[in-house]
Amino acid sequence: MKNRTFFWFILPSLITMVLFIALPIVSVALQSLHIEHEAVMVEVENCGPFGCKQELQVDVEETAKLKKERPLGQFNGLGTYTNRNHLAVAEIGEAWQSSNGFADFISKALNLPFYRALAFTLTYTFVVTPLVLIFGFMIALGVNTLPKRIKGPTIFISLLPMIVTPLIGALILFWMIDANGVIGSTLQWIFDDPDLSLKASPTLTWIMLMVYGVWHSAPFAFIVFYAGLQTVPSDTMEAAMIDGASRWERTRYVVLPHLMPLTVFISLIQLMDNFRVLEPIISFSAQASATSLSWIIYNDLVGTESQFFGSAGATSVLTILGVAILLIPVLIRTWRDFNQKVV
Amino acid sequence: MSDIVHRRSPVLNMVIWGLVLVWIVAAGFPFLWTLWGSFKVQGDFFSKADWTNAITGARTQIETGAAFTGKGYYGAWVTQEFWRAVLNTMLIVVSVVIISLTLGTLGGYALARSGKKYAFYLLMLALVFRAMPHITLVSGYLLPFFEWNLWGHLPTTIIVMVAINQPFTLWMLHSFFLNIPKDLDESAMVDGCTRFQAFRHVIVPVMWPGVVTTGLFSFLLAYNDFTVTATLLSQANQTMVPKIASFLGTTQTEGNVMFAVAAVVSATAPLFVLILFFQRQIVSGLTAGAVKG
Numbered sequence: 001m002k003n004r005t006f007f008w009f010i011l012p013s014l015i016t017m018v019l020f021i022a023l024p025i026v027s028v029a030l031q032s033l034h035i036e037h038e039a040v041m042v043e044v045e046n047c048g049p050f051g052c053k054q055e056l057q058v059d060v061e062e063t064a065k066l067k068k069e070r071p072l073g074q075f076n077g078l079g080t081y082t083n084r085n086h087l088a089v090a091e092i093g094e095a096w097q098s099s100n101g102f103a104d105f106i107s108k109a110l111n112l113p114f115y116r117a118l119a120f121t122l123t124y125t126f127v128v129t130p131l132v133l134i135f136g137f138m139i140a141l142g143v144n145t146l147p148k149r150i151k152g153p154t155i156f157i158s159l160l161p162m163i164v165t166p167l168i169g170a171l172i173l174f175w176m177i178d179a180n181g182v183i184g185s186t187l188q189w190i191f192d193d194p195d196l197s198l199k200a201s202p203t204l205t206w207i208m209l210m211v212y213g214v215w216h217s218a219p220f221a222f223i224v225f226y227a228g229l230q231t232v233p234s235d236t237m238e239a240a241m242i243d244g245a246s247r248w249e250r251t252r253y254v255v256l257p258h259l260m261p262l263t264v265f266i267s268l269i270q271l272m273d274n275f276r277v278l279e280p281i282i283s284f285s286a287q288a289s290a291t292s293l294s295w296i297i298y299n300d301l302v303g304t305e306s307q308f309f310g311s312a313g314a315t316s317v318l319t320i321l322g323v324a325i326l327l328i329p330v331l332i333r334t335w336r337d338f339n340q341k342v343v
Numbered sequence: 344m345s346d347i348v349h350r351r352s353p354v355l356n357m358v359i360w361g362l363v364l365v366w367i368v369a370a371g372f373p374f375l376w377t378l379w380g381s382f383k384v385q386g387d388f389f390s391k392a393d394w395t396n397a398i399t400g401a402r403t404q405i406e407t408g409a410a411f412t413g414k415g416y417y418g419a420w421v422t423q424e425f426w427r428a429v430l431n432t433m434l435i436v437v438s439v440v441i442i443s444l445t446l447g448t449l450g451g452y453a454l455a456r457s458g459k460k461y462a463f464y465l466l467m468l469a470l471v472f473r474a475m476p477h478i479t480l481v482s483g484y485l486l487p488f489f490e491w492n493l494w495g496h497l498p499t500t501i502i503v504m505v506a507i508n509q510p511f512t513l514w515m516l517h518s519f520f521l522n523i524p525k526d527l528d529e530s531a532m533v534d535g536c537t538r539f540q541a542f543r544h545v546i547v548p549v550m551w552p553g554v555v556t557t558g559l560f561s562f563l564l565a566y567n568d569f570t571v572t573a574t575l576l577s578q579a580n581q582t583m584v585p586k587i588a589s590f591l592g593t594t595q596t597e598g599n600v601m602f603a604v605a606a607v608v609s610a611t612a613p614l615f616v617l618i619l620f621f622q623r624q625i626v627s628g629l630t631a632g633a634v635k636g
Contacts, residue, residue: 006457014465017469023483024484027483031486071489139362145351168587172374176377316478
């Protein structure tokens with residue numbers, strides 16, 4: 001295809017991506033270096049029945065004017081990055097010096113909002129992703145052995161948790177695990193503890209969020225693996241059987257290697273999607289015990305009184321850095337594959 | 344392969360059946376439960392006394408005189424004006440799907456036929472863009488949108504969602520176009536067509552299966568989105584998902600959780616129908632990227 005033709009074909013798509021994906025990244029970086037204006041104060045003489053007093057007052061007009069002139073706010077350099085709500089350099093340094101032992105330091109660091117969110121986001125990503133792979137694979141193996149007639153309906157039901165809106169799916173689970181909901185009250189009955197509430201304990205909330213994550217994403221892994229199972233080469237399989245390989249050995253040495261590229265694909269998609277976890281936290285109202293990086297940004301943006309663009313920008317830049325670190329191994333690998341293909 | 348089935352031991356069979364059964368219950372039961380419960384009163388849906396009340400509807404019978412009630416639906420659709428949100432969602436979703444597919448087919452076709460190095464770089468760039476958490480992008484839009492008075496309107500949200508879906512759409516259509524033989528459009532060009540004419544008259548008629556599948560996923564991305572719609576739309580233009588999220592804040596305190604339950608069921612129903620009719624396309628779409636990838 002000629003370069004010119006290619007350019008015209010790709011142009012509309014490229015324009016939207018540059019305008020609404022590339023530029024916002026720049027805009028986020030710019031915002032993160034600025035901070036909201038402080039209110040302009042004026043000294044006014046306030047005269048009452050008991051004489052006159054000098055008072056400081058917020059000059060609403062001037063403040064609005066300043067905001068209009070420089071909507072980004074005032075330049076703050078890296079100040080937002082290092083403050084308590086983000087990297088908290090001073091607090092971490094102090095915690096490092098004052099803490100007696102590594103565990104103590106970690107627990108102090110986890111009291112800081114950014115590190116708390118980072119801890120949950122990373123735990124969520126690296127617990128849910130492998131579990132999704134394992135469960136998806138097991139379900140795929142199971143469904144593959146079913147009689148043809150019930151395969152269709154099984155796949156239909158399996159698709160539900162993935163296709164349904166994440167916020168809604170999480171809500172449905174949340175209502176069921178409510179202390180008065182069907183799962184919540186069953187658990188109370190099993191453990192014989194009428195005060196058992198999955199919402200009250202931070203550990204249980206983390207577990208519930210991850211259970212939701214696996215429930216939501218396992219169908220994706222299942223479908224991909226299931227499709228992969230249909231293409232397992234039957235002659236390799238028969239050869240393995242003639243050589244006397246047991247069922248387990250066939251799965252381990254024929255099926256698994258065949259599905260390896262799919263595993264890489266699912267992990268990549270899952271890492272990207274789990275790293276941005278937001279909806280279940282909102283559905284579960286779990287912000288007291290679990291916050292994610294996406295959640296802190298969301299919280300800064302939808303604040304009731306005012307929005308903190310500087311703070312949201314700084315967290316966004318840090319999140320993008322996190323995504324970049326996650327993606328680098330994949331990109332390097334693809335790069336190598338591509339160059340080999342060309343040679 | 345029937346001899347394999349014969350050789351499976353009964354114990355293994357039991358384990359497999361058990362596993363599949365547990366999964367089906369885990370995947371399907373929550374939806375069935377919520378659908379059934381949405382026709383009850385709150386006292387039954389969250390039953391302190393006995394969970395079987397949610398099935399029989401004991402409190403519902405006392406409060407309304409029948410075992411089923413449509414109060415939740417009335418409250419959500421009429422009192423809380425959920426129908427507005429439904430209309431907004433329909434507008435957004437239809438526009439997003441149409442625009443994404445138009446831009447995506449042109450771009451995906453070019454990427455599939457180019458074979459140059461920069462096409463590969465563009466695909467990699469799209470992959471990086473695909474990985475960006477949506478909320479980080481949104482925090483980049485908000486301030487400029489406020490400044491230029493673009494915030495809160497449906498068209499703004501539509502174009503933003505088209506852009507966010509573009510990397511995914513490009514990847515998917517790119518892999519579909521790779522499956523259409525090159526000879527087809529190249530022979531048309533030998534016969535004197537320009538590249539665009541070849542695309543218009545030869546490729547467009549045969550691309551529909553791929554476009555339908557990609558369209559389904561664009562539909563799902565737009566329909567299920569929370570991040571963009573919750574932050575970029577004003578109260579009046581709210582779509583279903585943020586509307587349901589806002590129910591949580593207001594109605595939980597007023598004891599109107601059943602409104603939210605009814606709204607949730609209403610929003611899930613179209614997805615049900617979608618899977619029912621397009622199961623094959625969804626499955627093939629999920630695997631298309633994987634097999635090529």
